[in-house]
Amino acid sequence: MALTNLITPAVPLPSMEISQIRRHNLRRIIDEEFNGNLAEFSRFIGKDPSYISRYFSNKNQMRNIGSTTARTIEQRLKKPHGWLDQAHGAVREDSDTTYHTLPKDAQNLAAAWQALPKAYREVLKEVIDTLLKTTRKR
Incomplete structure (x- = not known):
């Protein structure tokens, strides 16, 4: 889909x-x-x-x-x-x-985000936070 x-x-x-x-x-x-x-x-x-x-x-x-x-x-x-x-x-x-x-990629991500259950969103937030912290340290 x-x-x-x-x-x-x-x-x-x-x-x-x-x-x-x-x-x-x-x-x-x-x-x-x-x-x-x-x-x-x-x-x-x-x-x-x-x-x-x-x-x-x-x-x-x-x-x-x-x-x-x-x-x-x-x-x-x-x-x-x-x-x-x-x-x-x-x-x-x-x-x-x-x-x-927004770029089409961002629109697609937003649509996918809206469709996710809350628990999955929380996990993804943690992954994104970790990635951002790692990127900032470089």
């Missing part, structure tokens, strides 16, 4: 605004389906990259993804109607919505 399949299924997060959910889902699509390449995603849906980047700019200049744009993106990506409006996986309310991504 691929590590990305281990991510928690969609859960409703009523306290999140629809704009945050859409932004998170769009960021996820760009990361997972376009390897984080905003320009490639923009070309695919027929929009200028500067237009799409405004959805992820600093909070004072950030644009919301409107319903018409959300439905267009869903259609182009063959996602079900309303897919962008639903939380898919773990989304923190306080997450930073500025566009930046």
Whole structure:
């Protein structure tokens, strides 16, 4: 099973605004389906990259993804109607919505970490701490 399949299924997060959910889902699509390449995603849906980047700019200049744009993106990506409006996986309310991504390796590790039982996580923490201490001594 691929590590990305281990991510928690969609859960409703009523306290999140629809704009945050859409932004998170769009960021996820760009990361997972376009390897984080905003320009490639923009070309695919027929929009200028500067237009799409405004959805992820600093909070004072950030644009919301409107319903018409959300439905267009869903259609182009063959996602079900309303897919962008639903939380898919773990989304923190306080997450930073500025566009930046972790490398794919780190995303896969995070997904695998979430799927592990707590006891396994504790063992891995000890292994990582030991490795870090060893590395610092060099």
